[in-house]
Amino acid sequence: MLDGWVxxxxxxxxxxxxxxxxxxxxxxxxLRDRAGSDPGRIALVDxxxxxxxxxxxxxxxxxxxxxxxxxxxxxxxxxVVQLPNTDVFVVLFFALLRAGAVPVLTLPAHRESELxxxxxxxxxxxxxxxxxxxxxxxxxxxxxxxKAVPSVEHVLVAGDPxxxxxxxxVDADPVPLPAPDPGDVAVLLLxxxxxxxxxxxxxxxxxYTYNVRASAEVCGFDESTVYLVVLPTAHNFALAxxxxxxxxxxGGTVVLSPTPSPEDAFALIEREKVTVTAVVPxxxxxxxxxxxxxDADLSSLALLQVGGSKLxxxxxxxxxxxxxxxxxxxxxxxxxxxxxxxxxxxxxxxxGTQGRPLSPADEIRVVDEDGHxxxxxETGELLTRGPYTLxxxxxxxxxxARTFTDDGYYRTGDLVRVLPSGHLVVEGRAKDQINRGGDxxxxxxxxxxxxxxxxxxxxxxxxxxxxxxxERTCAYLVPRAQPAPTQRELAAFLTDRGVAAYKLPDRxxxxxxxxxxxxxxxxxxxxxxxxxxxxxxxAGHGTSGPxxxxAGxxx
Ligand code: OOB
Numbered sequence: 224m225l226d227g228w229v230x231x232x233x234x235x236x237x238x239x240x241x242x243x244x245x246x247x248x249x250x251x252x253x254l255r256d257r258a259g260s261d262p263g264r265i266a267l268v269d270x271x272x273x274x275x276x277x278x279x280x281x282x283x284x285x286x287x288x289x290x291x292x293x294x295x296x297x298x299x300x301x302x303v304v305q306l307p308n309t310d311v312f313v314v315l316f317f318a319l320l321r322a323g324a325v326p327v328l329t330l331p332a333h334r335e336s337e338l339x340x341x342x343x344x345x346x347x348x349x350x351x352x353x354x355x356x357x358x359x360x361x362x363x364x365x366x367x368x369x370k371a372v373p374s375v376e377h378v379l380v381a382g383d384p385x386x387x388x389x390x391x392x393v394d395a396d397p398v399p400l401p402a403p404d405p406g407d408v409a410v411l412l413l414x415x416x417x418x419x420x421x422x423x424x425x426x427x428x429x430x431y432t433y434n435v436r437a438s439a440e441v442c443g444f445d446e447s448t449v450y451l452v453v454l455p456t457a458h459n460f461a462l463a464x465x466x467x468x469x470x471x472x473x474g475g476t477v478v479l480s481p482t483p484s485p486e487d488a489f490a491l492i493e494r495e496k497v498t499v500t501a502v503v504p505x506x507x508x509x510x511x512x513x514x515x516x517x518d519a520d521l522s523s524l525a526l527l528q529v530g531g532s533k534l535x536x537x538x539x540x541x542x543x544x545x546x547x548x549x550x551x552x553x554x555x556x557x558x559x560x561x562x563x564x565x566x567x568x569x570x571x572x573x574x575g576t577q578g579r580p581l582s583p584a585d586e587i588r589v590v591d592e593d594g595h596x597x598x599x600x601e602t603g604e605l606l607t608r609g610p611y612t613l614x615x616x617x618x619x620x621x622x623x624a625r626t627f628t629d630d631g632y633y634r635t636g637d638l639v640r641v642l643p644s645g646h647l648v649v650e651g652r653a654k655d656q657i658n659r660g661g662d663x664x665x666x667x668x669x670x671x672x673x674x675x676x677x678x679x680x681x682x683x684x685x686x687x688x689x690x691x692x693x694e695r696t697c698a699y700l701v702p703r704a705q706p707a708p709t710q711r712e713l714a715a716f717l718t719d720r721g722v723a724a725y726k727l728p729d730r731x732x733x734x735x736x737x738x739x740x741x742x743x744x745x746x747x748x749x750x751x752x753x754x755x756x757x758x759x760x761x762a763g764h765g766t767s768g769p770x771x772x773x774a775g776x777x778x
Contacts, residue, residue: 225299225325225408228425229615229623232631235608236406244584244610245429246436249402250409251320253435253472254281261474264446268478268495269310270487277474280314287318288400290393294349294377298323298401301345301411303338303368303375304457305329305352305361308479311381311390312456313467315351318393320410323403324349327411327423328457331356335367335721336672340420342372344618345411350375351390354382362387367721405429411617412459412557415663417636417654419671423617424557430611431463434561437581437611439469441563442499442526442551448475449523451491451500453483454661459557460501460530485513489521496523501553503531503661505691508538511545524548526566530555530577531661532693533649539574552577554649558633559612560585562647576646577639585609588632589641602640602650606632655747657684660692662725666747669726673698676716678708683737683745687730687754697754698728699737707733730754 230236239245257266258281266277275283296302302319304326306312319326327345329338331353342350350368352361362385365378378387403409405428414422426434442465444450450470454461456479462468467477478495480488483506491497502510507529514521527542530553542550554562554577562578580587589603590596597603608614608631615623626634636654639647657664666684673682681701686694700707708716710731717727732754738746 224404224406225425227618228408229613230406231614235631239429239433239584239610242584244433244437244582245405246432247405247429248432249320249405250428250432250435250468251284251317253432253468254284254317257471257474258282261446264474265476266471267310267313268476270479270481270491273310275310277471280317282397283314284317284321285397286394287314287390288321289395289398291318291322291324292398292400293395294388294393296322296324296349296377298403300324300349301327301347302349302351303327303329303342303345303347305331305333305338305350306381306456307331307353307356308452308456308481309381310479313477313479315379315390316456320403321400323400325408325411327413328462329413330455330457330723332455332723332725334718334723335364335371337421337721337723338364338368339371339721341413341423342368342375344420344423346374347372348374349377349379351379351381354380354384403428405432408617413457414557414616415656415658416665416668417656418622418665419667421665421668422619422622424613425615425617426559426611426613430559433582434559434611435463435465435468435472438463438465438561438563439473441565441581442469442528443566444469444473444475444499446474447498448473449478449495449498450475451478451480451488451495451497453480453488453500453502453506454531460528460553460555464501464528464530464553464555464561466501483509485510485517489513489517489519492521492524493519498523499526499528500524501528501530504529504534504538504693505660507534507542508691511538511541514545521546521548526551528553532658533577536574550574554578554637554647556635558635560587560607560609560633560635561611564646568646572642572644572646575648576642577649579645579647580607580609582609582611585612586632587641587647589639594628600640600642602638604653605635605637605639605647607635608632657686657694657696659686659695659725659729664696664726669696669698669722669728672717672720672722673700673713673728675720676708676713678703681737681745683747683750684728685747685751685754687751687758689729695729696726697730697732697750699732699734699750699754701736702733732757 262278638651738749
C-alpha cells in the first residue's frame with residue numbers, strides 16, 4: 224500500500240463496501256470490461272480524426288503497461304503526467320494503472336514551480352510531457368524538474384524525445400500484471416490550493432470508480448453518448464464527472480478537443496455528433512455568444528455541463544434557447560463531493576442552483592464560523608464526508624489537521640445554503656483562493672512568489688469581480704522603495720520563477736500600507752471591497768471595464 228495518505232476508518236470502509244458503493248474493482252477495469260463486451264465500438268476519436276476501438280485502446284494500454292514495466296516503472300511508483308488532450312494521455316493513464324503505478328495529474332499550463340513541487344511531494348520516479356505545446360518546450364521543463372527532483376529517473380516524451388524516452392517506444396508485448404488492491408490509491412489529483420503550495424489528493428480505485436459510475440448514472444450516459452473533452456483531461460471534471468472515464472464505462476465515444484475555442488469545439492461537435500460536454504462558465508459565455516457567428520450544426524448536443532465556478536442565473540437561462548441543449552450545473556471538487564442538478568429537475572433549480580449531492584451516502588453539514596450547524600436555509604461553510612471524498616491530502620499531516628474535522632469531514636471553504644429540495648446554492652467562499660473562471664489560485668502561494676521579488680516589501684492577493692471570469696486576480700503591494708515594480712515586471716519575474724501563466728496577477732495596486740483587522744492580520748475583505756469600488760468608479764468614468772482591467776493600471 225502507498226504510504227502517506229489517510230484511508231477511511233475501517234467502519235466507514237466496511238459500510239461503503241457493504242452498501243455497494245465500493246465494488247472492489249481496479250479503476251482500469253472499466254476499459255477492460257468494454258473491450259470484452261464491445262471490442263469493435265469506437266472508444267476514442269481525436270481532433271485529427273484518429274479513431275480507436277475499445278479493443279485497440281485496451282491493447283495499446285496493455286502494451287504501454289508492459290513497456291513501463293520493462294523500464295522499471297511499476298507498483299506504487301508515482302508518475303507525474305502533464306499531457307494535452309490527446310490519445311496518448313488516455314493510453315498512458317490506463318497503462319500506468321495497469322502497471323500498478325500512480326498517475327499524478329497536472330495541467331498543461333503548469334510550469335517549473337508547480338511541477339517541481341508536485342514531483343517532490345509525490346516522490347515521483349517519472350515524468351511524462353509533450354515535446355512542444357503552444358510554443359513551450361516541455362522537455363526543457365522536464366530538465367529543470369529532473370535537476371531539482373533527483374527521484375525523477377525517467378522522462379517520457381510524447382513526440383520528439385531529445386535525450387529522453389519517446390512514449391511511442393514505451394511498448395512491449397503484453398505481460399500478465401498483478402491487479403492492484405482496489406482499496407489502494409489509484410491516482411493523485413491536484414488541489415486548487417489555499418496554502419503556499421498545491422496539495423495532492425489521493426483517490427482510490429474504489430472511490431474513483433464509484434465517482435465515475437454514479438456520475439455516469441446521474442447524467443444518463445450510455446452507449447449512445449458522444450462526450451467531447453474540452454477542459455484538460457487531467458481535470459477531475461473532464462476526467463471523471465462523468466467525463467472521459469464515465470463515457471468509456473458506459474460504452475460511449477470520447478472525442479478530444481485540443482482547445483475549448485468555439486472554432487475547435489463546434490467543428491468537432493458537428494463532425495462527431497457530440498451529445499454532451501463539460502465547460503467552465505467563461506467558456507459557456509463564449510459559446511453562447513459564438514453561436515451568433517459560428518454556423519456549425521450543434522443539433523446533436525443534448526447536454527451542457529457547467530461547473531468549476533458559479534454560473535450566473537442569467538447566462539444559465541440562455542443555454543437552452545441559444546445552444547438547443549439542456550443545462551446541468553455541476554458544483555464539484557477534486558477532493559471528492561460532486562453536486563449535480565438532475566436531468567429532470569424543474570427549470571428554476573437547474574438555472575438557480577449548483578445541484579445536489581451525487582450520492583445518498585454523501586454527508587453534508589453547513590456550519591458557522593464557530594463550527595456550529597446553521598439553521599436550515601442559512602448560509603455557512605460546507606463540510607462533507609462520504610464514499611468518494613478524501614480523508615486527508617497526501618503527505619500533508621499539518622494541513623490535514625486544519626482542513627478536516629476530528630470526525631473526518633472535509634472543510635470545503637465554500638459558503639453555501641441548502642434549499643428544502645436538498646439543492647445547494649454557492650454563495651461565496653471562506654477560503655483564501657481566487658477562482659478565476661474555474662482556475663484556482665491560492666492567494667498565499669502567489670503572495671510567496673511576489674514576496675521573493677527584491678522590491679516587494681509585502682503582498683496581499685485578492686479577487687476582483689469580473690463579468691466573464693467571475694473574478695480575476697488583484698495583487699496589492701507595499702513596495703520597498705519607489706518606483707514600485709510594474710505589473711509587467713512582476714509578470715516577467717513570476718514567469719521566470721516558473722509560475723503558471725493563469726496565476727499571474729491581472730492587476731497590481733501599490734499602497735503604502737495594508738488595512739489591518741483588529742488582531743493585526745491583513746484585512747483582505749477591505750482590500751477586496753477597495754478594488755471592487757475602484758473598478759466600479761473606473762467603469763462609471765468609462766475609462767476601463769472589468770475586462771480591460773486585465774491590461775491593468777500598469778503599476
Ligand atoms: C472543480 O474542481 P476543483 O478542485 O478545481 O475546484 C473545486 C472548487 C470548489 O470547492 C468551489 O470553490 C469551486 O471550485 N466550484 C464552484 C463550482 N464548481 C466548483 N463554485 C461555484 N459553482 C460551481 N458550480 O472545479 C470541479 C470538479 C469536478 C466537477 C466540477 C468542478
